[in-house]
Amino acid sequence: MNRFFYGKLAFGNLKKNGRLYLPYMLAAIGIGAMFYIMLALTADEGIGKMPGAAELKMIMGLGCGVIMVFAVIFLFYTNSFLMKRRKKEFGLFHILGMEKRHIGKMMFWETCMVGFISIAGAAAAGVVLYKLVVLVLLRITGLEVPFGFTISVSGIGNMAICFAAIFLATMLYNLVQVKKANAIELLHSANQGEKEPKTRWFLAILGVLALGGGYVIAIVAEDPLGALLMFFVAVLLVILGTYCLFTAGSIALLKIMRKNKTYFYKTKHFISVSGMIYRMKQNAVGLANICILSTMVLVMVSGTISLYLGMEDIINTQYPRDIAITGSGSLTDGQKSDLKGMFQQAAAESGQSVEGMVEYTTLDVAVWKSGGNMVIANPEDEQPEGTLCVLEILTLEEYNRVAKEPGQLQDDEIFVCVRQGEAGDTSYSLNGKNLRIKEYLEDFQLEGMDKMIIYDGYFLVVKDRQVMQELYEMQKAVYGERASVETYSIFADLSGDPGQMERYEERFLGLLEEYNQTKGEGETIAAKLALKDERREEMMVFCGGFLFLGVFLGFVFLMATVLIIYYKQVSEGYEDKGRFEIMRKVGMSPKEVKASIHIQIMKVFFLPLVMAGVHLTMAFPMMNRLLMLFNLRNPGLFAACTVVVVCIFAGIYGIVFGITAKAYYQIVGEQR
Amino acid sequence: MAILEVNNVKKVYTTRFGGNQVQALTDVSFSVEKGEYVAIMGESGSGKTTLLNILAALDKATSGLVLLNGKNLSTLRDAEVSTFRRENLGFVFQDFNLLDNFNIQDNIFLPLVLAGKNYNEMRVRLMPIAESLGIQAILRKYPYEVSGGQKQRAAVARALITGPQLILADEPTGALDSKAAESLLSQFQEINEAGQTILMVTHSIKAASCAKRVLFIKDGQVFHQIYKGSSTDEEMYQKISDTLTVITTGGGKHE
Numbered sequence: 001m002n003r004f005f006y007g008k009l010a011f012g013n014l015k016k017n018g019r020l021y022l023p024y025m026l027a028a029i030g031i032g033a034m035f036y037i038m039l040a041l042t043a044d045e046g047i048g049k050m051p052g053a054a055e056l057k058m059i060m061g062l063g064c065g066v067i068m069v070f071a072v073i074f075l076f077y078t079n080s081f082l083m084k085r086r087k088k089e090f091g092l093f094h095i096l097g098m099e100k101r102h103i104g105k106m107m108f109w110e111t112c113m114v115g116f117i118s119i120a121g122a123a124a125a126g127v128v129l130y131k132l133v134v135l136v137l138l139r140i141t142g143l144e145v146p147f148g149f150t151i152s153v154s155g156i157g158n159m160a161i162c163f164a165a166i167f168l169a170t171m172l173y174n175l176v177q178v179k180k181a182n183a184i185e186l187l188h189s190a191n192q193g194e195k196e197p198k199t200r201w202f203l204a205i206l207g208v209l210a211l212g213g214g215y216v217i218a219i220v221a222e223d224p225l226g227a228l229l230m231f232f233v234a235v236l237l238v239i240l241g242t243y244c245l246f247t248a249g250s251i252a253l254l255k256i257m258r259k260n261k262t263y264f265y266k267t268k269h270f271i272s273v274s275g276m277i278y279r280m281k282q283n284a285v286g287l288a289n290i291c292i293l294s295t296m297v298l299v300m301v302s303g304t305i306s307l308y309l310g311m312e313d314i315i316n317t318q319y320p321r322d323i324a325i326t327g328s329g330s331l332t333d334g335q336k337s338d339l340k341g342m343f344q345q346a347a348a349e350s351g352q353s354v355e356g357m358v359e360y361t362t363l364d365v366a367v368w369k370s371g372g373n374m375v376i377a378n379p380e381d382e383q384p385e386g387t388l389c390v391l392e393i394l395t396l397e398e399y400n401r402v403a404k405e406p407g408q409l410q411d412d413e414i415f416v417c418v419r420q421g422e423a424g425d426t427s428y429s430l431n432g433k434n435l436r437i438k439e440y441l442e443d444f445q446l447e448g449m450d451k452m453i454i455y456d457g458y459f460l461v462v463k464d465r466q467v468m469q470e471l472y473e474m475q476k477a478v479y480g481e482r483a484s485v486e487t488y489s490i491f492a493d494l495s496g497d498p499g500q501m502e503r504y505e506e507r508f509l510g511l512l513e514e515y516n517q518t519k520g521e522g523e524t525i526a527a528k529l530a531l532k533d534e535r536r537e538e539m540m541v542f543c544g545g546f547l548f549l550g551v552f553l554g555f556v557f558l559m560a561t562v563l564i565i566y567y568k569q570v571s572e573g574y575e576d577k578g579r580f581e582i583m584r585k586v587g588m589s590p591k592e593v594k595a596s597i598h599i600q601i602m603k604v605f606f607l608p609l610v611m612a613g614v615h616l617t618m619a620f621p622m623m624n625r626l627l628m629l630f631n632l633r634n635p636g637l638f639a640a641c642t643v644v645v646v647c648i649f650a651g652i653y654g655i656v657f658g659i660t661a662k663a664y665y666q667i668v669g670e671q672r
Numbered sequence: 673m674a675i676l677e678v679n680n681v682k683k684v685y686t687t688r689f690g691g692n693q694v695q696a697l698t699d700v701s702f703s704v705e706k707g708e709y710v711a712i713m714g715e716s717g718s719g720k721t722t723l724l725n726i727l728a729a730l731d732k733a734t735s736g737l738v739l740l741n742g743k744n745l746s747t748l749r750d751a752e753v754s755t756f757r758r759e760n761l762g763f764v765f766q767d768f769n770l771l772d773n774f775n776i777q778d779n780i781f782l783p784l785v786l787a788g789k790n791y792n793e794m795r796v797r798l799m800p801i802a803e804s805l806g807i808q809a810i811l812r813k814y815p816y817e818v819s820g821g822q823k824q825r826a827a828v829a830r831a832l833i834t835g836p837q838l839i840l841a842d843e844p845t846g847a848l849d850s851k852a853a854e855s856l857l858s859q860f861q862e863i864n865e866a867g868q869t870i871l872m873v874t875h876s877i878k879a880a881s882c883a884k885r886v887l888f889i890k891d892g893q894v895f896h897q898i899y900k901g902s903s904t905d906e907e908m909y910q911k912i913s914d915t916l917t918v919i920t921t922g923g924g925k926h927e
Contacts, residue, residue: 270785
């Protein structure tokens with residue numbers, strides 16, 4: 001009987017507070033469903049059998065972790081909103097004679113119901129959506145696996161356990177809250193006279209500095225590998241700055257606005273500025289959250305989309321032709337022609353013709369460059385000055401073979417082609433060896449040699465193999481085991497279809513093995529074969545996986561953003577209701593009331609979006625360099641992706657805002 | 673000349689589902705001359721608040737006529753109502769109705785800001801009012817930092833600052849302690865002596881005894897009225913309390 005009573009009471013409470021609980025449960029269902037989908041993907045046997053599955057699973061595992069952490073933070077955050085609104089109700093129950101343990105019992109039932117509905121809903125939604133998600137995933141990764149309609153029991157189990165634990169934790173937190181408070185406090189907690197927030201100049205200035213610092217790092221940091229580390233520093237600074245600025249900076253700014261008498265005492269500023277001073281106190285953290293979440297969504301989604309769309313670019317820079325064969329070590333001319341012969345033989349035997357074949361012998365040397373002074377040094381022993389860059393060295397003979405106009409060089413002369421870095425030096429001094437720059441080459445292409453210019457890169461044309469050998473010895477002395485060796489590369493297109501390509505690969509590797517068996521120690525060829533199509537498939541799994549994760553997490557964050565906005569509107573609606581009632585009595589028309597509400601909430605809710613836009617703009621150069629790590633060098637594409645993503649996001653944000661603003665007006669407009 | 677004329681005002685509320693009709697005001701007629709200080713008394717449920725809402729243009733009469741300064745309130749268009757109220761009426765409420773996010777000065781300025789006045793003009797208007805009400809020292813404070821009496825004086829200043837034709841006060845002493853109530857009432861008398869017309873709704877005899885005329889409302893009708901004439905506050909208090917005794921014990925018309 002008693003149990004029945006509390007259950008009924010709890011159900012009634014949830015129904016009565018539907019405006020608060022429905023979005024909460026919907027969000028829990030959404031996050032739960034996404035969590036289940038991630039878990040199920042990681043456990044899926046079909047995916048486990050696919051090539052590239054290991055990477056995909058790692059990416060998905062990452063996603064699981066992020067969603068999990070996020071679910072905890074997020075459900076706690078919204079729960080605290082709910083509690084704040086319901087304290088008065090609990091106070092009333094208390095005064096009507098319910099003891100705290102009775103309230104506890106009631107809350108227990110409420111949590112059970114909310115938890116059960118959420119978890120069951122999440123499982124159902126997850127199972128239904130899973131198939132769709134898998135189809136999308138397969139589409140964007142280009143993988144082909146027959147899929148049945150599978151339900152991951154362990155996925156549902158894990159999801160249910162995690163969420164049950166979270167709901168239990170929120171309930172314990174709520175119980176402690178109720179236990180600590182007394183009835184009078186509970187009754188009045190909603191309308192305590194609130195003090196005007198103080199201006200915290202220190203925090204405001206700290207915020208400006210942190211934000212500025214983060215921006216400067218994002219714009220200035222040159223070295224792309226260092227960029228990865230600096231990226232995190234910049235992100236942390238920007239997050240810190242955002243929180244400080246939203247909490248302290250906003251209030252400082254509003255107070256300055258209030259000091260300006262002619263500005264402040266205008267109808268629309270008067271009400272919105274002073275309203276916002278109060279609003280910012282309670283909502284600054286929430287708004288900062290929205291801002292940071294939005295930035296994350298935008299960065300993640302636009303980054304992964306450009307990576308996915310730019311994939312072809314990446315492949316083409318690394319593999320300009322269908323086939324790339326690289327032989328490493330100082331190969332003799334004889335060995336080179338043997339290798340070339342094997343390549344052609346394999347092509348012929350697989351029934352294909354060879355087109356557009358190019359070959360070069362190059363040596364790359366890593367140096368620390370500061371002006372014309374270059375040092376080959378082991379950074380473990382000393383920290384040399386300057387920036388790290390890679391010299392791609394080839395001989396004049398090679399150069400003349402590919403260049404439009406042949407050139408002439410003296411022993412100590414070089415041609416330089418700047419791939420990425422600075423031009424303008426007249427000579428280089430390389431560990432003391434002087435090399436005069438005869439000419440800077442403008443349009444010189446070495447197909448496939450642009451591969452990993454994460455660092456600055458220069459092509460150096462030296463007179464002959466003797467000079468090249470000298471440079472090789474020089475770096476061998478410093479780097480020892482890890483010194484780079486000459487590379488002989490062949491790039492070519494083949495005419496065949498995928499089946500022929502496969503036969504080709506088999507044949508070539510067979511020939512190479514045979515060749516190496518007939519030769520003695522020291523005469524073997526160490527060579528690698530890379531097929532563009534294979535690389536493309538791998539790349540697609542990799543980039544597609546990232547894109548999937550980016551969009552997927554983007555959805556989770558977007559959902560969170562939406563919910564935070566909704567709760568803000570609703571809770572503010574309740575608070576502002578009384579205020580606007582007074583203004584109406586004092587002589588403000590309903591129309592004016594509505595207009596000033598509108599201005600105020602517009603300002604408050606579009607502030608995070610604008611700020612996120614600024615963050616994104618500032619992060620652009622750094623994001624670009626990070627994408628370079630993945631070999632994507634296409635700022636135009638990235639910019640376009642970013643703009644499109646921002647527009648879509650702003651659209652969704654606007655729609656959500658519209659819907660929730662309506663809820664707000666309803667609350668404010670309710671008569672008594 | 674009458675600043676406010678109320679002729680045969682009737683107000684009928686229909687309950688939410690259209691079932692029962694409740695007659696809040698049956699037939700109310702009276703008028704207020706310029707410079708008068710009128711108190712309206714009546715028990716809970718007698719229709720006082722309904723009447724005040726109609727006078728404040730917050731509500732409309734079912735039938736009858738309300739003329740403020742010759743202007744018929746029921747013919748005002750919705751868009752004009754707020755401006756009209758802002759320009760012609762000042763309000764003092766039982767629970768002050770100050771906004772907690774403005775300091776006292778800004779609360780007082782609120783109607784002027786809504787009317788689009790500039791800051792200097794507002795300052796000029798505020799100074800004499802603040803001085804006469806003795807609130808200069810608290811202008812920079814926030815409502816939660818000052819006492820109930822001070823809040824109510826701030827609310828009076830807010831009502832006065834627009835220079836309204838008529839001040840409508842709804843139980844202004846209801847939330848004050850006796851000392852604060854007494855000082856507020858004497859301020860009302862001073863304001864009235866300076867020429868301000870005041871209409872106050874109350875059920876405190878003490879408050880009503882400060883007025884120059886007291887109207888009694890019972891069952892939605894003006895039941896009786898007393899002029900103070902040259903009587904002192906104490907004599908007036910006695911008269912009012914006698915009248916109330918007669919009304920509550922159910923006597924007929926008493927004169």
